[in-house]
Protein backbone atom coordinates (compact mmCIF):
# COMPACT_ATOMS: atom_id res chain seq x y z
CA UNK A 1 0.00 0.00 0.00
CA UNK A 2 1.34 3.44 -0.87
CA UNK A 3 1.60 6.23 1.67
CA UNK A 4 -1.59 8.28 1.90
CA UNK A 5 -1.09 11.58 0.15
CA UNK A 6 -4.00 13.63 1.41
CA UNK A 7 -2.80 16.69 -0.52
CA UNK A 8 -2.25 14.93 -3.85
CA UNK A 9 -3.13 17.28 -6.76
CA UNK A 10 -3.37 20.23 -4.36
CA UNK A 11 -1.64 23.51 -5.17
CA UNK A 12 -0.61 25.40 -2.10
CA UNK A 13 0.76 28.88 -1.83
CA UNK A 14 2.79 29.16 1.36
CA UNK A 15 2.94 32.72 2.65
CA UNK A 16 5.80 33.45 5.02
CA UNK A 17 5.82 36.65 7.05
CA UNK A 18 8.59 38.02 9.22
CA UNK A 19 9.01 36.48 12.65
CA UNK A 20 11.59 34.17 14.16
CA UNK A 21 9.28 31.19 13.52
CA UNK A 22 10.15 31.54 9.80
CA UNK A 23 12.82 28.89 10.28
CA UNK A 24 10.01 26.37 10.82
CA UNK A 25 8.28 27.29 7.56
CA UNK A 26 10.92 25.46 5.55
CA UNK A 27 10.04 22.21 7.32
CA UNK A 28 6.32 22.94 6.84
CA UNK A 29 7.03 23.35 3.13
CA UNK A 30 8.59 19.86 3.07
CA UNK A 31 5.70 18.36 5.02
CA UNK A 32 3.17 19.81 2.57
CA UNK A 33 5.19 18.40 -0.31
CA UNK A 34 5.44 14.98 1.35
CA UNK A 35 1.66 15.02 1.71
CA UNK A 36 1.50 15.36 -2.08
CA UNK A 37 1.06 19.12 -2.53
CA UNK A 38 2.69 21.35 -5.16
CA UNK A 39 4.03 24.27 -3.16
CA UNK A 40 5.02 27.80 -4.19
CA UNK A 41 6.21 30.38 -1.70
CA UNK A 42 5.70 34.09 -1.21
CA UNK A 43 7.75 35.86 1.46
CA UNK A 44 7.43 39.28 2.98
CA UNK A 45 10.57 41.41 2.97
CA UNK A 46 10.87 41.00 6.72
CA UNK A 47 10.70 37.19 6.39
CA UNK A 48 13.72 37.36 4.04
CA UNK A 49 15.73 38.86 6.92
CA UNK A 50 15.30 35.64 8.90
CA UNK A 51 15.69 32.99 6.18
CA UNK A 52 16.86 33.59 2.65
CA UNK A 53 14.50 32.97 -0.31
CA UNK A 54 17.10 30.58 -1.66
CA UNK A 55 16.02 28.03 0.97
CA UNK A 56 12.46 27.97 -0.37
CA UNK A 57 13.55 28.21 -4.00
CA UNK A 58 15.67 25.12 -3.51
CA UNK A 59 12.90 23.22 -1.71
CA UNK A 60 10.17 24.07 -4.24
CA UNK A 61 12.22 24.35 -7.43
CA UNK A 62 10.39 27.61 -8.17
CA UNK A 63 11.20 31.27 -7.72
CA UNK A 64 9.97 32.81 -4.50
CA UNK A 65 7.63 35.78 -4.84
CA UNK A 66 8.63 38.81 -2.80
CA UNK A 67 8.15 42.10 -4.62
CA UNK A 68 5.24 43.64 -6.43
CA UNK A 69 7.48 45.42 -8.91
CA UNK A 70 10.74 44.70 -10.67
CA UNK A 71 12.68 47.64 -9.36
CA UNK A 72 13.22 46.45 -5.80
CA UNK A 73 15.35 43.38 -6.71
CA UNK A 74 18.16 42.05 -4.60
CA UNK A 75 16.68 38.90 -3.05
CA UNK A 76 19.73 36.80 -3.57
CA UNK A 77 17.58 34.47 -5.67
CA UNK A 78 15.56 35.26 -8.75
CA UNK A 79 14.59 38.81 -7.91
CA UNK A 80 11.21 37.57 -6.67
CA UNK A 81 8.93 39.37 -9.14
CA UNK A 82 5.83 37.28 -9.91
CA UNK A 83 2.37 38.55 -10.67
CA UNK A 84 0.08 38.52 -7.66
CA UNK A 85 -2.84 37.50 -9.87
CA UNK A 86 -0.87 34.58 -11.30
CA UNK A 87 -0.04 33.41 -7.78
CA UNK A 88 -3.57 33.82 -6.49
CA UNK A 89 -4.89 31.78 -9.44
CA UNK A 90 -2.27 29.08 -8.90
CA UNK A 91 -3.30 28.38 -5.31
CA UNK A 92 -6.11 26.05 -4.26
CA UNK A 93 -5.24 26.94 -0.67
CA UNK A 94 -3.26 29.81 0.82
CA UNK A 95 -1.38 28.84 3.97
CA UNK A 96 0.30 31.65 5.91
CA UNK A 97 2.74 30.44 8.57
CA UNK A 98 3.94 32.27 10.50
CA UNK A 99 1.38 35.07 10.24
CA UNK A 100 2.56 38.23 11.97
CA UNK A 101 0.36 40.74 13.76
CA UNK A 102 1.09 43.31 11.06
CA UNK A 103 0.15 40.97 8.20
CA UNK A 104 -3.14 40.13 9.92
CA UNK A 105 -3.86 43.79 10.61
CA UNK A 106 -3.29 44.69 6.97
CA UNK A 107 -5.45 41.80 5.73
CA UNK A 108 -8.27 42.62 8.13
CA UNK A 109 -8.31 46.07 6.52
CA UNK A 110 -8.16 44.67 2.99
CA UNK A 111 -4.81 46.30 2.22
CA UNK A 112 -2.53 45.12 -0.60
CA UNK A 113 0.70 46.93 0.15
CA UNK A 114 3.09 44.05 -0.50
CA UNK A 115 3.00 41.00 -2.75
CA UNK A 116 1.68 38.60 -0.11
CA UNK A 117 -1.08 40.98 1.03
CA UNK A 118 -2.06 41.54 -2.62
CA UNK A 119 -2.18 37.80 -3.31
CA UNK A 120 -4.21 37.30 -0.14
CA UNK A 121 -6.73 39.88 -1.27
CA UNK A 122 -6.96 38.35 -4.76
CA UNK A 123 -7.15 34.71 -3.59
CA UNK A 124 -10.67 33.26 -3.71
CA UNK A 125 -10.06 29.86 -2.06
CA UNK A 126 -9.58 28.88 1.59
CA UNK A 127 -6.97 30.67 3.71
CA UNK A 128 -5.30 28.96 6.67
CA UNK A 129 -3.14 31.06 8.95
CA UNK A 130 -0.96 30.23 11.92
CA UNK A 131 -0.11 33.33 13.95
CA UNK A 132 3.18 33.56 15.83
CA UNK A 133 4.39 36.53 17.86
CA UNK A 134 5.35 37.81 21.27
CA UNK A 135 2.71 37.19 23.98
CA UNK A 136 2.02 40.88 24.47
CA UNK A 137 1.39 41.40 20.76
CA UNK A 138 -0.86 38.36 20.66
CA UNK A 139 -2.94 39.55 23.60
CA UNK A 140 -3.15 43.11 22.34
CA UNK A 141 -6.69 44.32 21.81
CA UNK A 142 -6.04 45.26 18.18
CA UNK A 143 -4.59 41.83 17.36
CA UNK A 144 -7.51 40.07 19.03
CA UNK A 145 -9.96 42.17 17.06
CA UNK A 146 -8.15 41.54 13.77
CA UNK A 147 -7.95 37.79 14.37
CA UNK A 148 -11.63 37.48 15.20
CA UNK A 149 -12.47 39.64 12.18
CA UNK A 150 -10.46 37.36 9.87
CA UNK A 151 -12.00 34.19 11.33
CA UNK A 152 -15.58 35.29 11.84
CA UNK A 153 -16.12 37.75 9.00
CA UNK A 154 -13.60 36.67 6.35
CA UNK A 155 -13.95 32.89 6.95
CA UNK A 156 -10.22 32.30 7.46
CA UNK A 157 -9.15 29.09 9.23
CA UNK A 158 -6.85 29.74 12.17
CA UNK A 159 -4.42 27.26 13.70
CA UNK A 160 -3.94 29.04 17.02
CA UNK A 161 -0.52 29.62 18.54
CA UNK A 162 0.73 27.35 21.31
CA UNK A 163 1.99 28.31 24.75
CA UNK A 164 5.53 28.02 25.97
CA UNK A 165 8.92 29.69 26.01
CA UNK A 166 9.12 32.22 23.21
CA UNK A 167 12.31 33.14 21.37
CA UNK A 168 12.15 36.61 22.92
CA UNK A 169 12.42 35.06 26.41
CA UNK A 170 8.77 35.55 27.39
CA UNK A 171 6.55 32.72 28.55
CA UNK A 172 2.96 32.47 27.27
CA UNK A 173 0.87 32.08 24.12
CA UNK A 174 2.44 33.15 20.84
CA UNK A 175 4.64 30.35 19.52
CA UNK A 176 3.82 28.92 16.11
CA UNK A 177 1.40 25.96 16.31
CA UNK A 178 2.86 22.46 15.89
CA UNK A 179 3.59 21.90 12.19
CA UNK A 180 1.55 18.67 12.28
CA UNK A 181 -1.48 20.67 13.43
CA UNK A 182 -1.03 23.09 10.53
CA UNK A 183 -0.79 20.16 8.13
CA UNK A 184 -3.95 18.65 9.65
CA UNK A 185 -5.80 21.92 9.15
CA UNK A 186 -4.74 22.07 5.49
CA UNK A 187 -5.84 18.47 4.91
CA UNK A 188 -9.16 19.11 6.66
CA UNK A 189 -9.91 21.87 4.21
CA UNK A 190 -8.83 19.80 1.21
CA UNK A 191 -10.26 16.32 1.49
CA UNK A 192 -13.94 16.52 2.13
CA UNK A 193 -14.74 12.78 2.20
CA UNK A 194 -16.58 13.18 5.48
CA UNK A 195 -17.73 16.73 4.85
CA UNK A 196 -20.30 17.76 7.44
CA UNK A 197 -20.35 14.39 9.21
CA UNK A 198 -20.33 13.87 12.95
CA UNK A 199 -17.90 11.12 13.91
CA UNK A 200 -17.57 9.48 17.31
CA UNK A 201 -14.49 7.39 18.05
CA UNK A 202 -13.54 5.43 21.16
CA UNK A 203 -9.81 5.12 21.82
CA UNK A 204 -7.41 3.61 24.33
CA UNK A 205 -8.15 1.12 27.11
CA UNK A 206 -10.66 1.28 29.93
CA UNK A 207 -9.52 1.05 33.55
CA UNK A 208 -11.66 -0.91 36.02
CA UNK A 209 -10.82 0.08 39.55
CA UNK A 210 -10.01 -2.51 42.20
CA UNK A 211 -9.27 -0.03 44.97
CA UNK A 212 -8.25 3.67 45.04
CA UNK A 213 -4.82 2.93 43.53
CA UNK A 214 -5.18 -0.20 41.40
CA UNK A 215 -7.12 -1.13 38.30
CA UNK A 216 -7.55 -3.79 35.64
CA UNK A 217 -6.77 -2.50 32.19
CA UNK A 218 -5.81 -3.50 28.65
CA UNK A 219 -2.56 -3.04 26.78
CA UNK A 220 -3.79 -0.34 24.43
CA UNK A 221 -1.78 2.68 23.27
CA UNK A 222 -4.78 4.59 21.89
CA UNK A 223 -2.84 5.27 18.65
CA UNK A 224 -5.41 3.62 16.35
CA UNK A 225 -8.33 5.68 17.68
CA UNK A 226 -6.34 8.91 17.62
CA UNK A 227 -5.17 8.27 14.03
CA UNK A 228 -8.78 7.61 13.03
CA UNK A 229 -9.72 10.95 14.57
CA UNK A 230 -6.88 12.64 12.68
CA UNK A 231 -7.99 11.10 9.39
CA UNK A 232 -11.65 11.99 10.03
CA UNK A 233 -10.52 15.61 10.44
CA UNK A 234 -8.35 15.34 7.32
CA UNK A 235 -11.52 14.41 5.51
CA UNK A 236 -13.33 17.47 6.84
CA UNK A 237 -15.68 15.82 9.32
CA UNK A 238 -17.78 18.52 10.93
CA UNK A 239 -17.22 17.22 14.43
CA UNK A 240 -14.91 14.49 15.70
CA UNK A 241 -15.45 13.32 19.27
CA UNK A 242 -12.87 11.05 20.88
CA UNK A 243 -14.11 9.10 23.92
CA UNK A 244 -10.73 8.44 25.42
CA UNK A 245 -9.58 5.96 28.03
CA UNK A 246 -6.37 6.53 30.03
CA UNK A 247 -3.50 6.23 27.51
CA UNK A 248 -0.46 8.12 26.23
CA UNK A 249 -1.77 8.87 22.71
CA UNK A 250 -2.93 12.41 22.07
CA UNK A 251 -6.05 13.08 20.02
CA UNK A 252 -5.47 15.54 17.17
CA UNK A 253 -5.97 19.25 17.49
CA UNK A 254 -9.52 20.11 16.51
CA UNK A 255 -11.15 17.01 18.00
CA UNK A 256 -13.44 17.12 21.01
CA UNK A 257 -12.27 14.81 23.79
CA UNK A 258 -14.45 13.11 26.40
CA UNK A 259 -12.13 11.47 28.93
CA UNK A 260 -13.45 8.32 30.63
CA UNK A 261 -11.99 5.57 32.82
CA UNK A 262 -14.34 2.60 33.03
CA UNK A 263 -16.34 0.66 30.42
CA UNK A 264 -19.56 1.85 32.02
CA UNK A 265 -18.48 5.49 31.75
CA UNK A 266 -17.56 4.81 28.13
CA UNK A 267 -20.98 3.27 27.50
CA UNK A 268 -22.79 6.33 28.86
CA UNK A 269 -20.72 8.62 26.63
CA UNK A 270 -21.06 6.40 23.52
CA UNK A 271 -24.83 6.08 23.87
CA UNK A 272 -25.30 9.81 24.35
CA UNK A 273 -23.06 10.71 21.37
CA UNK A 274 -24.40 7.96 19.07
CA UNK A 275 -27.85 9.59 19.04
CA UNK A 276 -26.68 12.35 16.69
CA UNK A 277 -23.64 10.67 15.11
CA UNK A 278 -23.21 9.73 11.45
CA UNK A 279 -20.39 7.32 12.28
CA UNK A 280 -19.41 5.48 15.48
CA UNK A 281 -16.02 3.75 15.47
CA UNK A 282 -15.22 1.59 18.48
CA UNK A 283 -11.43 1.38 18.40
CA UNK A 284 -11.09 1.18 22.20
CA UNK A 285 -9.89 -1.93 23.99
CA UNK A 286 -12.76 -2.26 26.43
CA UNK A 287 -12.20 -4.38 29.51
CA UNK A 288 -14.58 -7.33 29.32
CA UNK A 289 -14.76 -7.65 33.11
CA UNK A 290 -14.65 -5.40 36.17
CA UNK A 291 -14.27 -6.22 39.86
CA UNK A 292 -17.66 -6.96 41.43
CA UNK A 293 -16.93 -4.36 44.09
CA UNK A 294 -14.42 -1.51 44.40
CA UNK A 295 -12.66 -1.51 47.78
CA UNK A 296 -12.91 2.00 49.28
CA UNK A 297 -9.57 1.40 51.09
CA UNK A 298 -6.28 0.34 49.52
CA UNK A 299 -5.99 -3.48 49.74
CA UNK A 300 -3.09 -4.48 52.00
CA UNK A 301 -0.23 -6.75 51.03
CA UNK A 302 -0.59 -8.26 54.51
CA UNK A 303 -3.94 -9.71 53.39
CA UNK A 304 -1.89 -12.34 51.52
CA UNK A 305 -3.56 -14.13 48.62
CA UNK A 306 -6.84 -12.46 47.72
CA UNK A 307 -9.47 -13.45 45.22
CA UNK A 308 -11.15 -10.89 43.06
CA UNK A 309 -14.61 -11.77 41.72
CA UNK A 310 -15.07 -10.24 38.26
CA UNK A 311 -18.39 -9.47 36.61
CA UNK A 312 -18.86 -8.92 32.87
CA UNK A 313 -18.97 -5.40 31.50
CA UNK A 314 -21.69 -4.44 29.03
CA UNK A 315 -20.81 -5.09 25.38
CA UNK A 316 -21.09 -1.44 24.35
CA UNK A 317 -20.90 -2.05 20.62
CA UNK A 318 -23.06 -5.19 20.72
CA UNK A 319 -25.86 -3.41 22.56
CA UNK A 320 -25.60 -0.38 20.26
CA UNK A 321 -25.67 -2.65 17.19
CA UNK A 322 -28.78 -4.42 18.47
CA UNK A 323 -30.52 -1.11 19.17
CA UNK A 324 -29.62 0.36 15.77
CA UNK A 325 -30.23 -2.86 13.79
CA UNK A 326 -31.66 -2.24 10.33
CA UNK A 327 -30.72 1.45 10.37
CA UNK A 328 -28.03 2.65 8.03
CA UNK A 329 -27.05 5.54 10.34
CA UNK A 330 -24.88 5.79 12.28
CA UNK A 331 -22.40 3.64 10.40
CA UNK A 332 -21.01 1.31 13.09
CA UNK A 333 -17.40 0.16 12.95
CA UNK A 334 -15.91 -2.37 15.37
CA UNK A 335 -12.45 -3.76 15.93
CA UNK A 336 -11.66 -7.42 16.52
CA UNK A 337 -8.28 -7.95 18.11
CA UNK A 338 -7.51 -11.65 18.03
CA UNK A 339 -4.76 -14.08 18.94
CA UNK A 340 -5.95 -16.78 16.47
CA UNK A 341 -8.53 -17.48 13.73
CA UNK A 342 -8.59 -13.81 12.71
CA UNK A 343 -10.89 -14.04 9.68
CA UNK A 344 -13.46 -16.36 11.27
CA UNK A 345 -13.59 -14.39 14.52
CA UNK A 346 -13.91 -11.06 12.70
CA UNK A 347 -16.68 -12.46 10.43
CA UNK A 348 -18.47 -13.80 13.50
CA UNK A 349 -18.23 -10.42 15.30
CA UNK A 350 -19.41 -8.52 12.23
CA UNK A 351 -22.68 -10.50 12.38
CA UNK A 352 -23.03 -10.91 16.13
CA UNK A 353 -22.49 -7.22 16.91
CA UNK A 354 -24.64 -6.18 13.91
CA UNK A 355 -22.13 -3.61 12.68
CA UNK A 356 -21.51 -2.34 9.16
CA UNK A 357 -17.73 -2.72 9.20
CA UNK A 358 -15.42 -4.91 11.31
CA UNK A 359 -11.66 -4.41 11.31
CA UNK A 360 -9.72 -7.49 12.39
CA UNK A 361 -6.11 -7.54 13.47
CA UNK A 362 -3.81 -9.87 15.34
CA UNK A 363 -2.74 -8.89 18.85
CA UNK A 364 0.89 -9.80 18.15
CA UNK A 365 1.02 -7.28 15.26
CA UNK A 366 -1.05 -4.46 16.66
CA UNK A 367 -0.64 -4.14 20.41
CA UNK A 368 1.17 -0.97 21.48
CA UNK A 369 2.63 -0.71 17.99
CA UNK A 370 2.59 2.03 15.33
CA UNK A 371 2.05 -0.56 12.58
CA UNK A 372 -0.37 -3.44 12.07
CA UNK A 373 -1.73 -5.98 9.57
CA UNK A 374 -5.47 -5.83 9.28
CA UNK A 375 -8.47 -7.11 7.41
CA UNK A 376 -11.52 -4.91 6.83
CA UNK A 377 -14.82 -6.80 6.48
CA UNK A 378 -18.11 -5.21 5.49
CA UNK A 379 -21.66 -6.44 5.94
CA UNK A 380 -22.07 -6.40 2.13
CA UNK A 381 -19.42 -9.15 1.88
CA UNK A 382 -16.49 -6.90 0.87
CA UNK A 383 -13.11 -8.01 2.25
CA UNK A 384 -9.92 -5.95 2.11
CA UNK A 385 -6.52 -7.02 3.43
CA UNK A 386 -4.07 -4.26 4.27
CA UNK A 387 -0.70 -6.00 4.44
CA UNK A 388 1.70 -4.32 6.90
CA UNK A 389 0.71 -0.68 7.23
CA UNK A 390 1.04 2.14 9.71
CA UNK A 391 -2.02 2.87 11.81
CA UNK A 392 -2.32 6.19 9.96
CA UNK A 393 -2.55 4.29 6.67
CA UNK A 394 -5.07 1.84 8.11
CA UNK A 395 -7.14 4.74 9.48
CA UNK A 396 -7.12 6.33 6.02
CA UNK A 397 -8.35 3.07 4.47
CA UNK A 398 -11.14 2.71 7.06
CA UNK A 399 -12.32 6.28 6.48
CA UNK A 400 -12.24 5.56 2.76
CA UNK A 401 -14.57 2.54 3.23
CA UNK A 402 -16.91 4.64 5.36
CA UNK A 403 -17.00 7.48 2.86
CA UNK A 404 -17.89 5.07 0.03
CA UNK A 405 -20.97 4.06 1.97
CA UNK A 406 -22.01 7.69 2.27
CA UNK A 407 -21.37 8.15 -1.45
CA UNK A 408 -23.56 5.12 -2.28
CA UNK A 409 -26.55 6.22 -0.20
Ligand code: C5P
Nearest residue numbers: 282283284286313314315316317334335
Ligand atom coordinates in the same frame (compact mmCIF):
# COMPACT_ATOMS: atom_id res chain seq x y z
O1 C5P B 1 -15.91 -8.84 21.68
P1 C5P B 1 -14.67 -8.09 21.47
O2 C5P B 1 -14.11 -7.45 22.70
O3 C5P B 1 -13.59 -8.81 20.75
O4 C5P B 1 -15.12 -6.94 20.47
C1 C5P B 1 -14.29 -5.91 20.11
C2 C5P B 1 -15.10 -4.71 19.63
O5 C5P B 1 -16.20 -4.49 20.52
C3 C5P B 1 -14.29 -3.44 19.69
O6 C5P B 1 -14.78 -2.58 18.69
C4 C5P B 1 -14.53 -2.93 21.09
O7 C5P B 1 -14.33 -1.53 21.16
C5 C5P B 1 -15.98 -3.34 21.31
N1 C5P B 1 -16.28 -3.72 22.70
C6 C5P B 1 -17.33 -3.09 23.33
N2 C5P B 1 -17.65 -3.44 24.62
C7 C5P B 1 -16.99 -4.40 25.27
C8 C5P B 1 -15.94 -5.06 24.62
C9 C5P B 1 -15.61 -4.69 23.32
O8 C5P B 1 -17.94 -2.23 22.75
N3 C5P B 1 -17.31 -4.70 26.50
